[in-house]
Amino acid sequence: MKKLRKKIYMTAGYNTTSLGTGRREFNPKKPRPGLEHYIKEAGKGVLDQIGGPEHVDEAVIGNFMAARFNKQANLPGFIPYIDEGLQWKPATSVEGACGSGGLALMNGIKTVLSETADVVLALGVEVQNTVKAIYGADILAGAGWYQRRKEGHAYFFPGQFSDRAGAYYEKYDYDRARKGMARWYANAIENARLDPTAQEFQNNVEDPYAQAYGMKPNGRSFVDHLTILDCSKVSDGASAIAICSEEGLEKIGVDKKDATEVVGWAQVIRNITNDPTNLTELETIKKAAHQALESAGVTVDQLGTLELHDCFSIAGILVIEALGLAKPGEGCDYVAAGKTGRKGELPTNTTGGLIGWGHPTGATGVHQAVTIWQQLTGKAGNAQIEIKADKPYGMTINMGGDDVTVIAIVFKRGE
Amino acid sequence: MKKLRKKIYMTAGYNTTSLGTGRREFNPKKPRPGLEHYIKEAGKGVLDQIGGPEHVDEAVIGNFMAARFNKQANLPGFIPYIDEGLQWKPATSVEGACGSGGLALMNGIKTVLSETADVVLALGVEVQNTVKAIYGADILAGAGWYQRRKEGHAYFFPGQFSDRAGAYYEKYDYDRARKGMARWYANAIENARLDPTAQEFQNNVEDPYAQAYGMKPNGRSFVDHLTILDCSKVSDGASAIAICSEEGLEKIGVDKKDATEVVGWAQVIRNITNDPTNLTELETIKKAAHQALESAGVTVDQLGTLELHDCFSIAGILVIEALGLAKPGEGCDYVAAGKTGRKGELPTNTTGGLIGWGHPTGATGVHQAVTIWQQLTGKAGNAQIEIKADKPYGMTINMGGDDVTVIAIVFKRGE
Numbered sequence: 001m002k003k004l005r006k007k008i009y010m011t012a013g014y015n016t017t018s019l020g021t022g023r024r025e026f027n028p029k030k031p032r033p034g035l036e037h038y039i040k041e042a043g044k045g046v047l048d049q050i051g052g053p054e055h056v057d058e059a060v061i062g063n064f065m066a067a068r069f070n071k072q073a074n075l076p077g078f079i080p081y082i083d084e085g086l087q088w089k090p091a092t093s094v095e096g097a098c099g100s101g102g103l104a105l106m107n108g109i110k111t112v113l114s115e116t117a118d119v120v121l122a123l124g125v126e127v128q129n130t131v132k133a134i135y136g137a138d139i140l141a142g143a144g145w146y147q148r149r150k151e152g153h154a155y156f157f158p159g160q161f162s163d164r165a166g167a168y169y170e171k172y173d174y175d176r177a178r179k180g181m182a183r184w185y186a187n188a189i190e191n192a193r194l195d196p197t198a199q200e201f202q203n204n205v206e207d208p209y210a211q212a213y214g215m216k217p218n219g220r221s222f223v224d225h226l227t228i229l230d231c232s233k234v235s236d237g238a239s240a241i242a243i244c245s246e247e248g249l250e251k252i253g254v255d256k257k258d259a260t261e262v263v264g265w266a267q268v269i270r271n272i273t274n275d276p277t278n279l280t281e282l283e284t285i286k287k288a289a290h291q292a293l294e295s296a297g298v299t300v301d302q303l304g305t306l307e308l309h310d311c312f313s314i315a316g317i318l319v320i321e322a323l324g325l326a327k328p329g330e331g332c333d334y335v336a337a338g339k340t341g342r343k344g345e346l347p348t349n350t351t352g353g354l355i356g357w358g359h360p361t362g363a364t365g366v367h368q369a370v371t372i373w374q375q376l377t378g379k380a381g382n383a384q385i386e387i388k389a390d391k392p393y394g395m396t397i398n399m400g401g402d403d404v405t406v407i408a409i410v411f412k413r414g415e
Numbered sequence: 416m417k418k419l420r421k422k423i424y425m426t427a428g429y430n431t432t433s434l435g436t437g438r439r440e441f442n443p444k445k446p447r448p449g450l451e452h453y454i455k456e457a458g459k460g461v462l463d464q465i466g467g468p469e470h471v472d473e474a475v476i477g478n479f480m481a482a483r484f485n486k487q488a489n490l491p492g493f494i495p496y497i498d499e500g501l502q503w504k505p506a507t508s509v510e511g512a513c514g515s516g517g518l519a520l521m522n523g524i525k526t527v528l529s530e531t532a533d534v535v536l537a538l539g540v541e542v543q544n545t546v547k548a549i550y551g552a553d554i555l556a557g558a559g560w561y562q563r564r565k566e567g568h569a570y571f572f573p574g575q576f577s578d579r580a581g582a583y584y585e586k587y588d589y590d591r592a593r594k595g596m597a598r599w600y601a602n603a604i605e606n607a608r609l610d611p612t613a614q615e616f617q618n619n620v621e622d623p624y625a626q627a628y629g630m631k632p633n634g635r636s637f638v639d640h641l642t643i644l645d646c647s648k649v650s651d652g653a654s655a656i657a658i659c660s661e662e663g664l665e666k667i668g669v670d671k672k673d674a675t676e677v678v679g680w681a682q683v684i685r686n687i688t689n690d691p692t693n694l695t696e697l698e699t700i701k702k703a704a705h706q707a708l709e710s711a712g713v714t715v716d717q718l719g720t721l722e723l724h725d726c727f728s729i730a731g732i733l734v735i736e737a738l739g740l741a742k743p744g745e746g747c748d749y750v751a752a753g754k755t756g757r758k759g760e761l762p763t764n765t766t767g768g769l770i771g772w773g774h775p776t777g778a779t780g781v782h783q784a785v786t787i788w789q790q791l792t793g794k795a796g797n798a799q800i801e802i803k804a805d806k807p808y809g810m811t812i813n814m815g816g817d818d819v820t821v822i823a824i825v826f827k828r829g830e
Binding site for chain 2: 001002003005034036057058064065067068070071072073074075076077078079080081084086087088089090091092093094095096097099103106107109110111113114115116117118139141142143144145146147149267268269270271272273284287400401404405
């Protein structure tokens with residue numbers, strides 16, 4: 001057994017717009033593009049960069065809840081809808097809640113390692129604005145153990161992470177935590193404003209930090225310990241990327257320097273029927289991040305950029321601690337000091353992350369890999385950060401449920 | 416690119432009971448086991464045969480519609496619920512409607528080929544008796560393109576295959592077709608009576624052939640061209656199997672002769688947004704079956720047993736034709752002549768298939784592989800057929816939607 005019996009690359013990433021509140025073109029009272037549209041747009045976005053469908057050997061779709069948001073399953077059947085040239089080819093759909101996109105990447109990686117494909121089209125998609133947010137919250141509660149759903153908040157997952165935030169405030173310090181969380185939000189908006197596909201691209205609030213710090217959690221109107229600015233929004237969107245062997249890269253005519261190379265990964269699952277043992281720690285993410293770095297032979301200070309799963313600002317801070325970038329209780333200070341900012345020690349979620357770019361749940365893991373590909377290969381446009389020679393690695397951390405299904409991948413630029 | 420860069424085996428199969436109408440213990444008015452129960456029972460059934468959870472490197476669950484039948488997603492999180500020894504290991508969930516089980520097998524096969532695992536626990540599960548059948552039919556319609564759902568019958572998939580049956584009657588011969596379909600049903604019941612886990616195990620109708628042949632399709636009470644005996648029932652159940660490399664088999668201490676070896680496969684997808692071009696042909700299945708046989712270097716007359724996807728009796732007959740065992744329009748005669756019977760030319764669905772054993776949708780593809788494993792290794796108990804030396808191969812054909820997501824696998828006994 002080994003993790004990478006041959007070299008694996010990713011290239012030709014594409015993101016649709018993340019559509020939802022915040023985008024001017026979003027109007028909940030008018031018809032909007034459906035699941036099919038997003039799959040086709042993202043899929044074609046990749047095909048256009050790799051010379052067409054004939055170069056795709058296999059495809060995989062990551063999706064969480066089309067079954068309920070769109071009453072649609074059998075998602076492999078939508079791959080040939082992208083382009084008739086994909087008809088009759090193998091395709092799969094994978095699910096692991098908000099980690100579905102990361103599972104699509106892992107499926108593609110393993111498929112290329114298996115040598116049954118040289119080029120896999122990996123796509124993530126979610127279209128959630130088909131129902132009102134409060135009903136959507138009940139649908140999304142299926143990422144937790146639904147048998148316990150009634151014990152939770154009406155807004156189930158905000159409730160779960162509100163409990164984590166409350167425990168963090170109590171164990172450490174409310175004001176320091178809120179300062180870190182406000183900075184988290186401000187960074188997300190600042191980065192999203194640089195990416196035209198981001199849900200918060202058009203956000204023009206003058207001082208997002210002041211806005212977030214000034215807003216106090218209020219259990220009477222929402223959950224006890226988070227404000228709406230601590231939460232990722234409801235999003236429709238898709239992201240896609242090509243996962244290739246060396247032979248695959250040659251076939252599609254893409255130079256290695258225009259691709260990222262996968263240098264390590266981890267896929268770690270926690271029992272969904274158990275509560276987390278410690279509300280102020282993301283235990284599964286901690287294991288996955290360390291396994292991924294170890295398998296890559298990379299230390300955290302060699303990371304030049306990071307895409308992490310900030311479904312909630314508190315999750316962002318807890319991932320920073322899980323990575324060992326700050327001690328328990330000090331992740332908030334690390335963030336407040338600007339170290340995760342785009343010019344900080346470890347530029348994180350450089351196109352806005354889940355809170356700024358958006359969180360079309362099944363797409364998120366793929367979107368993370370697209371952002372890392374853009375940054376490491378110099379294709380991030382206005383959102384481009386500087387990748388320094390001594391910190392050449394990028395990392396994605398994608399989570400499904402409350403620290404249940406975690407996928408972490410370490411990348412470097414191809415060479 | 417190649418299909419099998421190393422040898423792949425399957426062993427240690429396990430089926431739960433397929434629960435639903437027909438089983439005496441089934442009472443729709445009383446509480447029944449849930450999704451969790453079936454996952455745990457089937458998973459433990461495999462672990463008990465392979466020396467425990469420490470031998471499992473990775474797991475995959477095939478499931479179609481837990482999101483709607485059980486409001487549950489994030490299914491990878493239930494793998495550690497089988498046994499805490501599986502906690503922190505990689506797991507994935509795959510979906511392709513009623514082909515989800517086959518996709519779980521393909522995921523496991525590719526994972527072992529990738530060398531990231533030597534032993535994959537592959538499991539399929541569905542618990543559908545949570546809603547009344549007419550609402551369940553609407554949920555299952557998500558295996559087709561839901562945008563067109565309203566054009567279909569209330570019982571959507573029976574309606575789709577009723578259209579196929581109607582076209583078959585018109586193009587060929589109603590009475591010959593109905594005789595083949597009645598024989599299909601009678602074979603299913605005869606075989607199911609030999610397997611204690613089958614949904615029709617306790618069926619004691621004296622003459623199932625006469626019962627099926629005597630029942631006429633009636634569009635006023637059901638669909639136009641099928642009776643309820645032409646349809647698989649609503650089922651709850653799970654099946655699981657271990658997918659191993661040679662090293663994996665050694666690790667779990669299973670002799671090759673107690674395993675099947677995968678000698679060929681195909682995974683073929685048709686555009687779900689298109690109607691079938693020919694109602695009397697299963698085009699995707701035809702391609703998949705021929706690709707699978709070709710990749711194995713095996714001809715159809717070398718098959719000693721076959722598990723095919725008879726969600727409806729007409730589908731069974733059309734698969735026989737797709738395989739080239741009979742000419743178009745003569746599959747009904749092939750079946751009527753007893754050639755798919757347990758002592759016939761090609762014993763098919765020897766534990767009852769979807770109509771006799773049951774059709775817990777996400778489990779079916781895995782159940783097929785378990786049956787082939789049982790038959791080829793002499794573990795089928797009362798349902799055991801004779802495997803002749805000149806026909807040593809077994810084959811599974813699993814379908815999601817109306818000929819959309821197809822997985823075909825060719826097996827022989829390990830040696």
